[in-house]
Each structure stands twice: as structure tokens, then as C-alpha cells.
Amino acid sequence: MPANSVSVRRHSELGRWPTVSLGGEDEVTPGTAGDLQVGTKRQESRCSGWMRRVCPCVCRKSADDMTDSSDPTATVEDDKCSVPLSDLILSVKSVDLMKSRSGINRKEHHTDEFEYDDLILRRGQSFVMEIEFSRPFNPDTDTMHLELQIGPLPQVSKGTHVIIPLVEELEDNRWEAKIVQRVGTKMKLSVGSPVTAVIGRYKFAVATHSSGGDFKMEHNPKNDITFLFNPWCENDTVFMDDEKFLKEYVLNETGKIYYGTEKQIGARTWNFGQFDAGVLEACLFILDRSGVPHAGRGDPVNVVRVISALVNSMDEDGVLVGNWSGDYSLGTAPTAWSGSVDILTQYHRKGGKPVSYGQCWVFSGVTTTVLRCLGIPARSVTNFCSAHDTDVSLTTDIYFDENMEPLAHLNMDSIWNFHVWNDCWMARPDLPPGMGGWQAVDATPQETSQGTFCCGPSSVMAIRNGLVYYTHDTPFIFAEVNSDKIYWQRQADGSFTKVFSENKAVGRSISTKAVGSEEREDITDLYKHPEGSEEERIAVETACRYGSKPDVYSIRQAEDVRVEVSTDGAELQMGHNASIRITTSNKSQSARSAVLHGQISVMYYTGVIKATVKKDTINIDLLPGEEKTVEWVLTYADYQDQLVDQAALVMTLAGRVSQSGQVLATQHVFRLRTPDLQIQPEGSAVVGQKMQAKIIFTNPLPKTLKSAVISVEGPGLQTPKRINIGDVARHSTITLTETFVPAKSGPRKLIANLDCRQLTQVHGVAEVIVQDE
Secondary structure (H helix, E strand, C coil): CCCCCECCECHHHHCCCCCEECCCCCEEEECCCCEEEEECCCCCCCCCHHHHHHCCCCCECEHHHCCCCCCCCCEEECCCCEEEHHHCCCCEEEEECCCCCCCHHHHHCCCCCCCCCCEEEECCCCEEEEEEECCCCCCCCCEEEEEEECCCCCCHHHCCEEEEEECCCCCCCCCEEEEEEEECCEEEEEEECCCCCCCEEEEEEEEEEECCEEEECCCCHHHCEEEECCCCCCCCCCCCCCHHHHHHHHHCCEEEEEEECCCCEEEEEEECCCCCCCHHHHHHHHHHHHCCCHHHCCCHHHHHHHHHHHCECCCCCCCEEECCCCCCCCCCCHHHCCECHHHHHHHHHCCCCCEEEECHHHHHHHHHHHHHHHCCCEEEEEEEEEEECCCCCCCEEEEECCCCCECCCCCCCEEEEEEEEEEEEECCCCCCCCCEEEEEECCCCCCCECCECCCCCEEHHHHHCCCCCCCCCHHHHHHHHHCCEEEEEECCCCCEEEEEEECCCCCEEEEEECCCCCCEEECHHHHCCCCCCHHHHHHHHHHHCCCCCCCCCCCCCCCCEEEEEECCHHHCECCCCEEEEEEEEECCCCCEEEEEEEEEEEECCCCEEEEEEEEEEEEEEECCCCEEEEEEEECHHHHCCCCCHHHEEEEEEEEEECCCCCEEEEEEEEECECCCCEEEEECCCECCCCEEEEEEEECCCCCCEEEEEEEEEECCCEEEEEEEEEEECCCCEEEEEEEECCCCCEEEEEEEEEEECCEEEEEEEEEEEEECC
16 A cells, blocks of 8 residues: 555445544534535435545545645555545644634734633734644645624625635735645634724634535634724724823723812722623623624724613613612612623623613713723713703703793703713714814713714814714714803793803813823813813804804804915925915905914824824904915924824814904815835846836935835736835935846836835836837
């Protein structure tokens, strides 16, 4: 018998249909239509196509008897015939997902703190696994792919049934797998996932196809994989680029929740416990209870909105029953809770029966836990003197009769001593640029939103500027932090007249736990401009125009003054000063004057503001019919330490015409241009013959670029190649000569790109006409 052969037994020796042993408790029996199914011990089935190719020689083959040869000509023999090893079905003996808490996957995905033995990953980031087959994998005759399924009706078109193919090289934002090592019957894979992947628990399987037939693993819950949002991945919409913030708002399992009054602020420590055993299962259970299709669970806006609705029990039997009555005899008093773990695990353990009782800080604490557990940066926020606007007026209204006696039946608005909600961090691609970053979300059931007791996520930047027409629930949250307290008196004819207003009664000392310490941080300035400032008054009056009492400030609608911001793209160069022109024009027949409040902020391309780099005011005086242009200069020193990818900036202007009260507001987004790479092909381009091209780059910045990399590629010219060029000194020029061999004739493009932390979006292209040999 040849050295690379293995022995088999005949049908007559078995007395039944053949079964392939995978070792352990399970065996595999040939199914119909050439498929191989994993079944119970000694399961019987009819001999089908793939077995007939092996019969009559092969009746039963033990995987443990397989040779370790990858030679496709190896055979299985008995005393009468032989079968090539490659004709045997390629089945899976075992899968190692490397899921231990101390292993590479959990460590690199920042999920090693979860008290679970399952594989928990963050989307948009690769992971590794090892598969052991029944025989060596032969890439010439065998194929395989991985499968993930989530939800009751997985569908490829909805991203809930994922087919992961083998590829030569992984690309960003795709489900792909690459072989990184193959030894004998074992194969190690690196698997990539997209940043838009649905979050949740997936069933995992391996499928193979070979000349012997098809095979697919039976589902084993121990091999399920859970994917979460990934705030460490810069392409995920929940990306947060500060490691200190990530440690605080995703990984910190305890925090502070503030209560009391503005003058007497108390603090309590809360155990969020997002990594405790049972919490992740409870969080996924909440999503399942929501009824939101799995296909929609890749969008953090959808997920956050669902969480805000399901943490309270007002709809769909959510987690917590709210109770402000003072009678808590049928449950636990809200003040008795000290963390979220018991609440969430109790809710899950009882199959979705709401837990009693909660008030605002309990709702907030549980919301922080759920969001951090799912991978969305979150924090609890307390607003002192928090208004509750019931009629969408965006004011807090108090009504009196003719004798200034309160009209109780009309006084439905209120101001709470304090109210606790949440901030969560994400880009908002559904809103205009600049609206990303912190988003307010409130799980305390106060008012319905689109028929459901939920609130948010609402852009904190929109709240700050009174842009209440942006979703979700921005008017309500704006009123909580920045509504005016308006006093109305009933007149003899039954109408009401505004008799007094308080402008500083609402939204005081908005507080959250500071990053990296146990101190309180005042974040009032994130939610509103300084109290009483011109910008704050403009925000209030702008917001109220969209409320149920748009004329409360008697704003005249004259719009005879215009303001525009413009930039010359050719002049906006990275590393240089930038000129921004602000043009105002007066179309009226009277003189006009205004004070414009302007600021320029660095912005991620997703619309999240990183930092304000310039801020100033502009005094405008216009004669009738006059037009004036004012120039702002943004120096390199202003922005050099703040720029992020895309080098995007946004200028915001707001002001009011003194004579008419007209509000002036505009926003202008612009980008600082980066230099191109110059590509100069040299000599003739002929298929199969070496040629060269020079790549020239000049550093536009007055500082050294660190660890720069140039990538070169071109269809038919050069497969993708990365060249580490190291540091590039300030204002210096480098020249790189690249040699390549064209593989195809005709017009081709050679593309180059430079990337480093200090400078991105640097690229160039050259056309190369390639001749036949």
C-alpha cells in the first residue's frame, strides 16, 4: 500500500450506509443531492452522488486516519481500488475562534472585560480564527466560505445573512477572509467586517465545496459571534478619537450621577457594570423586544432611539416602571438602586417583565449601561432647573387671571429641581455638517415622540443654537435647558398678554462626571451660549419662531439685510493662512447696523465638530443700499494642532440687525487644499518590460511629517504597493523612483497616495500609454 494511503472498510463489513466520522460525539452521513449534513451518531441516509464517486471502495473513513499530506494525488486504497484524497469531502473537524478573554481577538477589540466566554468583537476591525479540516485544504480543488446569520429570517440583501469569501488581500469595509497560515489540516484566517455591520449575536458556520461534495457545519451556540459598535474605528459613526474619552465613556464601569438643586449639588456613585455577566444578553434582549428589524441595527441613531423607548415601560413593556408617587411598596424605591446590573438581569431573567421602580437618574444610569455595553460612548448628564414644556411653545408659560391669580388648569409647564438624561457620541450623517458629536437622549417618559415615550438622539450643537427643526425631539430638550419663563395675564376679552419674563430661570449647572477623575464637570456651555449673551438670546428667539407661540418676542420679519460667507478654493492651501470674506448688504432705504458673532471650527468629514479655532465679533454699519466686505484671516497657527482628516472647517455667523430685530445667520464649510503628488513616467512603456516613474512630493507644512507612507498602484501596471518613506522635513521635497512592469497594453493610470497623521488627502495620477511587446 502506498505511504500516503489510508485503509477503509467495505459496505459488507459495516452492514449499513457509510458514515464519515468527525471525531468526538458527532458523525457525518451523506445526504441527498450531494450535500453532507452533520447528524447524530450512526445516522443513516441513502448513498448519493458524491458517495457513488467513491463507492464501492470507500464505505467509512475515519478523520483520524487521514494523512497529513496536502498532495492532491494521495489516495485512499483497499485491496481492489484506490480513490484520490482530493475526491474525499472536505469537512470541518473543529473551529478555534480564539475567543478567550486574554486572547488576541478580545484584547485587540477592547472586549476582554466582558465576563463571557463567547467571541465578542467590534465591527470594522479584523479578527483571527483557526479551522481544522478532515484533510488538507487544496486551493486547486477545494473552496470554502464563512457564514454569519442573525435574526429570525436572515437575508443577504438585508445584511443579516453574511457570506464571507476567501480573498487574497483584505479591503476595508467588507466582509472578507484571508488565509494567513496553512499547515497540514489546519488553516488560520484573518476576517474583516464592515463598519456598517448589524450589531448583535450571529450564528457562525463554515461551508466547503470539493469534488467529494459539499459540507456545512451544524450550528453550535458556542461558536456564536457577537458584534458591537466600534468607537475605536475612525470610519464607524460612533468613532471617538481621544483615548481618555474612550476609557471614560465606553470602558469605565462606574460613574457619578448628580442630583439636588443648583445651589446644593449632590453626587452619587453608580455602578454601570456594562461588562458584568448577563448584561450583554439583557441589552440584546431589549433590542429584540423593540421589534426593530435586525437590518436596522447597524445605525446608532436607530439603536439609541429604540433604547430611549425601551428603558422605560410605557411602551412595549420596557425595562423600568416610572413612579413619582412616593408609594413604592410594590417594588424597589428609586433611591434604593445603586447600579444597573440588577435591574437589567432581573428584567431579562423574568422574560421582559418591567422592573419597579425608577425615576430620572435610574433611567439614565440604565441607559448609560446599555449604550456603553453596545459600544456607543455615553454619559449621564444632570440639568438643574430643568423645564418641562408641555405645549411645544419652547417657553415655560405661567398663566394668571385679571387679578394675577394663578390659573392652575392652564399651568401645565413645570421646572424640575433637577433632571437626569444622557449624552451619547456619534456622527449625524442624516443632519447638516456640524451636528455630530454629543447627542442628547432621554429615557425618562415625559412626552411622546411620534407616538412613543422616547426622546432623542438630538444634536447638542443644534440645541445650543436653537436649531429646533432638526430631529429628534430637539424642541423639547431645548426648552429643558434654555426656555424663558413667560408670565401671561388674562385680559377682559379673554386673551392673554405677556406681562413679564425671566431669561435665566432654566438650565443651570448642567453636570457630568469629569474624564479621568471623580470631579464634577460643568458642561452648560455645550448646551447653551453664556446666559444673557447676544448669541444665547438669538438662539432662544430663533427656536421660539418654530414653537406654538412664534410671536412671543414680536420679532419683525423684515429681511432687508443679507450676509454671505465666501472663500477662494485656490487660495486655501494647507500650511498657509486662509482668507474668509464676509459680505453684508443693505437692501433697505434706511441705515442698518448689526453685531455678528463668528467662529471657525475644525470638523470631521462626518460633521462632528472637534474644536473651535477662531472666535470674534464684527460690527457692521451699512448706509441705505450699501454693501461691505470684511475679511477674516485664519492663520496656520490657529489651526495647525487641530486639523483632522479631510482638513475641513466650518464658519458660523449669527447676529441681529439693531433697527429691525432681523436675525442674521449663516454657515460656510470649507477645506484647506493639500498638495498633489507629481508623477513623471520615464522612458517607453512596453508590456513585459521594466519602466520607471518618479514620484515627487513637497511638504507644505512648517513642521516635519512623521512616518509617511506612499502607496502606488495601477490596473495593468502595478499591484498595490506600500513604501515607507519615513519622516519628511518641513518644506522639503522628496523624489521617489518606482520601477514596475506593465502587464497590459493601452492607456493605463498610475496612482499614488501619501498618508501620515499630520497630512492626508495627498495624491496624484499619471496616464501611461503601454505598447504591446
